[in-house]
Amino acid sequence: MSWFIQTCTSSLGKKYIMAITGLMLGGFLLVHAAGNSSIFWGRSAFLSYAEHLHSLGPLIPVAEIILLSIFLLHVITGITLFLQNLQARADRYAVSKPAGGRTWGSRTMPYTGAAILLFILMHLFNVHFIEHNLPIADTVNAVLSRPFYTHLYAAGMTVLALHISHGFWSLFQTMGINHPRYNTLIRIGGYLFTGLIIAIFLFIIFLLLFSPGYLM
Amino acid sequence: MAAKKIAITVKVWRQTDQKVKGSLETYSLSDISTDMSFLEMLDVLNDQLTMEGKEPVAFDHDCREGICGTCGAVVDGVAHGPERETTLCQLHMRHFDNGQTICIEPFRAKAFPIIRDLIVDRSAFDRIIAAGGFVSVNAGSAQDGNNTLVAQHRAEQAMDAAACIGCGACVAACPNAAAMLFVSAKISQLALLPQGHAERKMRAQAMVTIMDNEGFGNCGNERECENVCPKGISIRNIARLNREYLRATLAANE
Numbered sequence: 493m494s495w496f497i498q499t500c501t502s503s504l505g506k507k508y509i510m511a512i513t514g515l516m517l518g519g520f521l522l523v524h525a526a527g528n529s530s531i532f533w534g535r536s537a538f539l540s541y542a543e544h545l546h547s548l549g550p551l552i553p554v555a556e557i558i559l560l561s562i563f564l565l566h567v568i569t570g571i572t573l574f575l576q577n578l579q580a581r582a583d584r585y586a587v588s589k590p591a592g593g594r595t596w597g598s599r600t601m602p603y604t605g606a607a608i609l610l611f612i613l614m615h616l617f618n619v620h621f622i623e624h625n626l627p628i629a630d631t632v633n634a635v636l637s638r639p640f641y642t643h644l645y646a647a648g649m650t651v652l653a654l655h656i657s658h659g660f661w662s663l664f665q666t667m668g669i670n671h672p673r674y675n676t677l678i679r680i681g682g683y684l685f686t687g688l689i690i691a692i693f694l695f696i697i698f699l700l701l702f703s704p705g706y707l708m
Numbered sequence: 709m710a711a712k713k714i715a716i717t718v719k720v721w722r723q724t725d726q727k728v729k730g731s732l733e734t735y736s737l738s739d740i741s742t743d744m745s746f747l748e749m750l751d752v753l754n755d756q757l758t759m760e761g762k763e764p765v766a767f768d769h770d771c772r773e774g775i776c777g778t779c780g781a782v783v784d785g786v787a788h789g790p791e792r793e794t795t796l797c798q799l800h801m802r803h804f805d806n807g808q809t810i811c812i813e814p815f816r817a818k819a820f821p822i823i824r825d826l827i828v829d830r831s832a833f834d835r836i837i838a839a840g841g842f843v844s845v846n847a848g849s850a851q852d853g854n855n856t857l858v859a860q861h862r863a864e865q866a867m868d869a870a871a872c873i874g875c876g877a878c879v880a881a882c883p884n885a886a887a888m889l890f891v892s893a894k895i896s897q898l899a900l901l902p903q904g905h906a907e908r909k910m911r912a913q914a915m916v917t918i919m920d921n922e923g924f925g926n927c928g929n930e931r932e933c934e935n936v937c938p939k940g941i942s943i944r945n946i947a948r949l950n951r952e953y954l955r956a957t958l959a960a961n962e
């Protein structure tokens with residue numbers, strides 16, 4: 493067992509944790525986006541999707557706990573890495589210039605991560621930690637028909653896009669997959685994955701803003 | 709191209725030892741030949757300082773031909789300066805303009821404490837190598853060379869990794885002061901060849917453990933390292949290190 497703890501606390505081990513939990517969170521995003529796209533088929537399709545989900549009964553809290561653990565592991569490991577990295581360069585450069593490797597996505601990982609955390613908390617307070625006396629379609633509609641929330645949700649999607657624009661490629665590199673033969677595939681896959689998920693969510697956000705009666 | 713003379717202003721990091729806080733000092737230099745190397749420019753600066761009765765700038769150098777890995781500083785925010793795949797000693801003043809102000813700082817990392825001015829202590833690299841960056845050869849009579857076959861593309865990649873001169877620019881350029889490019893080059897040059905396989909598992913674990921203990925940061929896959937590396941070491945080697953370590957920790961001893 494000690495080998496396991498030693499691996500998980502090493503610098504590379506922490507990166508494996510980030511990569512694997514990041515991949516799982518990405519998987520969750522994909523399922524979440526696919527499920528929510530039932531909105532495109534109207535109120536009854538969305539409600540029946542929600543009902544099917546809830547009919548899973550005791551599986552739901554189990555899934556929630558697993559998801560929460562993955563999420564916390566990602567966040568806590570991410571914060572640890574961030575603090576250690578600050579320490580490793582205690583004295584800053586007077587002049588520093590990127591040499592051509594960093595991207596907007598890569599240089600903002602800890603900050604986009606923190607913003608996603610805030611976004612998810614807001615999202616949960618909007619739709620999860622509430623009195624469930626209204627059908628979910630009405631709850632969602634009440635939130636997303638307000639421009640105030642449109643802005644916040646659209647901003648949330650932007651930071652998420654930034655986070656996975658680096659994260660998707662990075663997780664392959666971390667798990668040791670970097671070969672000229674696959675690199676283009678990974679890059680295109682990353683664009684497709686990010687584009688698809690963000691497009692679905694953004695579409696829902698703007699659909700409910702511009703067509704307020706859509707989910708009624 | 710005929711040499712020109714340029715006048716420049718340099719801002720150099722001056723620090724008397726590890727404990728005292730340093731600062732940037734500004735000096736003016738005229739008549740710098742564009743054929744000079746960057747280190748020759750520093751030699752001229754030091755002559756000037758000595759004549760003025762001031763303490764010369766301490767900087768590391770040895771071969772001055774780009775092969776030993778001793779030189780290095782951060783020039784205008786880039787480790788080894790603006791030319792790609794070029795050590796500081798091989799950088800020429802023709803890449804700078806007349807009247808330009810050039811900022812020169814030491815490599816900065818907690819694991820590379822500043823000894824004086826531009827000289828940093830990179831012995832952390834030596835301790836990583838001592839932990840496992842070698843093959844143990846129990847010498848006997850040599851076998852026929854053709855008994856151990858190595859595919860050409862593997863030999864090429866091993867040679868590419870072996871080009872690392874241990875200068876530490878990758879650490880200096882990494883936003884997290886990680887040593888992954890260096891360690892991955894040293895792991896790869898052996899992991900790619902049959903001679904390295906016997907001690908593969910021990911090597912990956914020992915070198916990573918020492919790397920972590922020395923206080924280097926964690927790799928964030930920012931790719932700054934490969935962009936400043938004077939030997940063009942690729943982050944494909946870092947992916948290989950990630951594989952080597954994963955396999956070393958997952959696979960049990962037989």
Ligand code: HEM
Pocket residue numbers: 507510511513514515517518521566567570571573574601602604605606608609655656658659660662663664666667926927928929
């Ligand atoms: C659904 C949400 C999220 C997804 C899909 C996601 C995905 C990823 C992925 C794939 C990586 C790359 C791992 C690697 O470099 O190998 C990553 C890195 C990272 N994530 Fe997230 N993440 C999410 C939320 C968060 C949150 C809430 C935080 C909050 C602190 C966070 C902080 C980080 C940090 C700091 C890194 C960089 C680690 C490093 O390379 O040093 N992430 N994320």
Ligand code: SF4
Pocket residue numbers: 871872873874875876877878879889890893936937938939940941
């Ligand atoms: S990998 Fe490149 S930058 Fe890093 S020590 Fe080796 S030669 Fe220098």
Ligand code: FES
Pocket residue numbers: 768769770771772773774775776777778779780795796797798
């Ligand atoms: S002095 Fe030897 S590489 Fe620059």
